[in-house]
Amino acid sequence: MIEFGHFSLCLAWILALVGCVYGAFLGCRAGSSSQVEFTRRATVATSVALAMSLVGLGYGFVTNDYTVQYVWQYSNRDMPWIYKITAIWGGMDGSMLLWCFFVAMYCALVARSSVSYPRPLRPWLYCFLNSSTLFFTTITLYLTNPFRYVKSFVGSDGRGLNPLLQNEYMAIHPPTLYLGFTGLAIPYAFCMAALASGHMSNDWIRLTRRWTLVAWTFLTAGIVLGGHWAYLELGWGGFWAWDPVENASFLPWLTATAFLHSVMVQERKGMLKIWNIFLVALTYSLTVFGTFLTRSGIVQSVHAFASTDIGWVFLSYLAAIAVVTVGLVVFRFSDLKPARAIESLLSREAVFLLNNLVLLSICFAVLWGVMFPVFSEAFTGQKQTVGIPFFNRVNIPLFLALIFLMGVGPSIAWRRSSPRQLARSFALPFVGAFLVATALVWAGITEFYPVLSYAICFFVLMTILSELQRGLRAQSGITDASEWSPSNIMSLARRHRIKYGAHIIHFGVLIMTVAITASMAHKIEREFTLAPGEKFVVGRFALELSEFHEEEKANYSAIQAHVVVRSLKDNSILQVLVPELRFYPRNKETTTEVALRMGQREDLYLILAGVDESGAKASMKVFVNPLQVWLWYGAIIMILGGVVVAVPVARVTTARRVELGGVSQSI
Amino acid sequence: MSISLVLSMLLALLVGAFLTGAFFEPAFAGDSVLPGSDALRALYDSKERSLRAIKDLELDYSMSKISPEDFERSKQELSLEVAVILDEIRKHEQR
Numbered sequence: 001m002i003e004f005g006h007f008s009l010c011l012a013w014i015l016a017l018v019g020c021v022y023g024a025f026l027g028c029r030a031g032s033s034s035q036v037e038f039t040r041r042a043t044v045a046t047s048v049a050l051a052m053s054l055v056g057l058g059y060g061f062v063t064n065d066y067t068v069q070y071v072w073q074y075s076n077r078d079m080p081w082i083y084k085i086t087a088i089w090g091g092m093d094g095s096m097l098l099w100c101f102f103v104a105m106y107c108a109l110v111a112r113s114s115v116s117y118p119r120p121l122r123p124w125l126y127c128f129l130n131s132s133t134l135f136f137t138t139i140t141l142y143l144t145n146p147f148r149y150v151k152s153f154v155g156s157d158g159r160g161l162n163p164l165l166q167n168e169y170m171a172i173h174p175p176t177l178y179l180g181f182t183g184l185a186i187p188y189a190f191c192m193a194a195l196a197s198g199h200m201s202n203d204w205i206r207l208t209r210r211w212t213l214v215a216w217t218f219l220t221a222g223i224v225l226g227g228h229w230a231y232l233e234l235g236w237g238g239f240w241a242w243d244p245v246e247n248a249s250f251l252p253w254l255t256a257t258a259f260l261h262s263v264m265v266q267e268r269k270g271m272l273k274i275w276n277i278f279l280v281a282l283t284y285s286l287t288v289f290g291t292f293l294t295r296s297g298i299v300q301s302v303h304a305f306a307s308t309d310i311g312w313v314f315l316s317y318l319a320a321i322a323v324v325t326v327g328l329v330v331f332r333f334s335d336l337k338p339a340r341a342i343e344s345l346l347s348r349e350a351v352f353l354l355n356n357l358v359l360l361s362i363c364f365a366v367l368w369g370v371m372f373p374v375f376s377e378a379f380t381g382q383k384q385t386v387g388i389p390f391f392n393r394v395n396i397p398l399f400l401a402l403i404f405l406m407g408v409g410p411s412i413a414w415r416r417s418s419p420r421q422l423a424r425s426f427a428l429p430f431v432g433a434f435l436v437a438t439a440l441v442w443a444g445i446t447e448f449y450p451v452l453s454y455a456i457c458f459f460v461l462m463t464i465l466s467e468l469q470r471g472l473r474a475q476s477g478i479t480d481a482s483e484w485s486p487s488n489i490m491s492l493a494r495r496h497r498i499k500y501g502a503h504i505i506h507f508g509v510l511i512m513t514v515a516i517t518a519s520m521a522h523k524i525e526r527e528f529t530l531a532p533g534e535k536f537v538v539g540r541f542a543l544e545l546s547e548f549h550e551e552e553k554a555n556y557s558a559i560q561a562h563v564v565v566r567s568l569k570d571n572s573i574l575q576v577l578v579p580e581l582r583f584y585p586r587n588k589e590t591t592t593e594v595a596l597r598m599g600q601r602e603d604l605y606l607i608l609a610g611v612d613e614s615g616a617k618a619s620m621k622v623f624v625n626p627l628q629v630w631l632w633y634g635a636i637i638m639i640l641g642g643v644v645v646a647v648p649v650a651r652v653t654t655a656r657r658v659e660l661g662g663v664s665q666s667i
Numbered sequence: 668m669s670i671s672l673v674l675s676m677l678l679a680l681l682v683g684a685f686l687t688g689a690f691f692e693p694a695f696a697g698d699s700v701l702p703g704s705d706a707l708r709a710l711y712d713s714k715e716r717s718l719r720a721i722k723d724l725e726l727d728y729s730m731s732k733i734s735p736e737d738f739e740r741s742k743q744e745l746s747l748e749v750a751v752i753l754d755e756i757r758k759h760e761q762r
Contacts, residue, residue, distance in 0.1 A: 001670065001671055001674075002671070003669070003671035003672070003675065004670070004671040004674045004675050004678075007671070007675040007678070007679075008675070008678060011678065011679065011682065015682070033692075034689050034690045034692065035689075037689035037692055038686060038689035038690070040689075041685055041686050041688070041689050042686060044685075045682045045685055045686060048678075048682070049678065049682065052674075052678055056671075198705065199708075200709075201708045201709070201711075201712050202712050202715065202716075267716075267719075268716060268719055268720060268723065269716065269720070270712070270713070270716055339713065339716065411732070412732065413724075413727040413732040413733045413737075414720065414723045414724065414727060415720070415724070415741055416733075416737060416741070417732065417733060417737070418733070418734055418737060420734065421731075421732065421733060421734055421737075424731070425731075425732065467730070470730040470731060470732075471730060473730075474726070474729035474730050477729065496726075
């Protein structure tokens with residue numbers, strides 16, 4: 001089966017090469033419809049071949065085929081079967097293969113629905129779709145091939161997966177994140193195909209927006225799942241450490257978010273055409289850059305794969321993306337002139353532009369923080385790192401500005417708005433935010449940023465509710481139903497699905513912001529040592545160590561502490577927490593298993609740091625993280641909002657669509 | 668013959684048949700339709716944008732985001748814009 005997997009990978013590479021080269025050829029010289037169909041089919045077949053390649057590798061893992069170096073390196077016989085499957089993407093070679101499959105799968109989905117796309121666009125679309133698959137397949141086949149055999153000695157058992165990766169989140173976090181990253185190749189392909197073919201109508205924008213939303217939703221889910229994994233598995237009490245690889249996933253998210261906003265301006269006003277091309281190309285480049293960061297070893301990270309020498313390949317590809325993008329923009333410059341200009345600074349398009357600038361400022365700040373150690377080493381010979389304080393200091397004000405704009409943007413009219421109208425729209429939210437800030441200060445919260453953050457969140461919440469109320473009032477004027485009746489709400493949601501889907505996303509962001517602010521500003525962190533029977537008080541809890549003992553499991557040994565959590569209020573037992581210290585003899589690694597009491601009000605997060613030399617006392621670390629669970633709720637709301645906006649709904653089309661051969665020329 | 672070899676041959680055959688099928692497919696409806704000139708397509712895009720702007724304007728007005736004066740002024744401007752575009756489209760289509 002390993003040979004079959006390898007053969008399928010080779011076949012996929014050939015198909016991607018054919019799709020790319022033949023697509024470009026047909027784009028330059030009008031080919032027959034059969035030839036275009038052939039290229040489309042090659043695009044679809046690539047994904048099938050890569051799926052077979054993954055099956056081949058998976059079979060190697062499940063059957064413990066330790067003649068294959070990658071299988072030997074990342075699995076062993078003791079591992080549960082689920083981790084044998086997740087081990088496919090546990091190392092660099094297999095993760096690249098999974099990446100290739102996802103890129104090809106997206107390309108196949110686009111190709112499948114592309115028959116009705118404008119004819120001039122299609123060959124170039126297949127060319128650019130396949131170019132992404134070709135690049136990643138080339139790396140997988142020639143540089144990180146997971147089907148290589150062990151050269152000398154074949155062991156009876158493998159080395160096993162990194163214990164940190166033996167976690168159920170590893171089954172879902174990397175694939176979700178990769179689905180986000182790889183999906184961003186699609187907007188880039190559409191954009192370049194539009195430029196290359198000269199088919200610069202709104203078609204590519206409309207098609208691109210949906211695919212960007214799909215990728216953005218997966219990327220959001222992937223980032224949050226990564227945060228949740230870090231929270232549960234890494235044992236430092238937090239979910240986001242501004243780690244270079246975390247940042248690598250966040251960078252394209254920022255630019256994709258900027259694009260999702262600015263694309264609305266292009267769709268409606270015919271403005272920001274070059275800006276949007278820049279954002280699409282930058283977003284795709286940042287996904288490639290993220291892959292480069294993780295796999296080149298230039299930065300130190302808990303997530304990074306082993307250091308390799310394939311960095312130059314990614315850098316060359318990034319250079320190629322830049323050259324192709326700039327070349328095509330220069331070539332089509334005359335078609336990229338804006339249809340009109342921003343009429344007033346008090347307009348939604350101006351706010352969206354401001355939102356884009358803030359998002360790109362955050363992106364630049366994060367990128368600077370990631371690359372600073374590399375630059376400092378290159379220029380001074382000494383590697384200087386920037387830590388969490390740098391990222392927080394720079395990004396907190398920018399994020400708060402972004403949240404504020406999130407409240408202003410949807411409540412302001414397109415084209416122009418008068419100061420009087422704005423005062424009417426925002427007076428109540430401003431007063432509400434001011435009252436919230438005053439109440440918080442009065443309650444004893446005096447730090448500037450937390451108070452500002454809660455006040456801004458309240459301001460945005462008021463604007464969202466006011467938007468909903470005004471929408472319902474306008475809708476009830478059409479349907480004659482009462483404003484808050486379910487039928488009126490449903491009717492409004494159906495008519496303006498994208499608008500209110502975006503409000504759901506914004507509402508999720510608000511919940512997350514409140515949770516992040518609370519968990520950062522009011523976190524309690526303590527270290528203590530207890531003998532059995534002793535107590536430690538933290539927050540509104542009393543922790544009593546009842547016992548600790550050793551456990552032997554199939555592939556690790558553990559020390560478990562049993563800690564009884566009591567309420568300080570009435571001394572009742574709330575829960576027994578069992579933090580663990582695990583030792584994996586095969587990997588010679590020690591890990592901590594966090595014990596967590598998750599609550600709506602706060603999380604109690606307990607880590608067993610060690611046992612003292614006498615063996616009579618256990619050292620522990622405890623965190624009380626207020627409102628932490630609301631971060632995950634907010635993320636779920638955001639993802640639901642993304643699904644609402646991204647899922648296509650059947651629309652009535654007009655005869656014009658057929659006449660123009662376009663995607664949809666009707667509104 | 669190993670299972671890998673059999674599966675590889677089978678996959679190659681299926682892919683080959685799938686690709687060759689492209690040359691036996693009838694031409695797609697979308698392909699047989701005239702795509703329209705670039706200028707005409709640009710005009711339709713402008714028309715679409717202007718109609719959408721009117722729709723947005725009416726929505727903003729119904730939600731009290733703009734004053735009646737601004738609404739009237741903007742609607743007149745946009746309506747005039749649509750009329751000019753429709754005229755241009757008609758001229759193009761008559762050619």
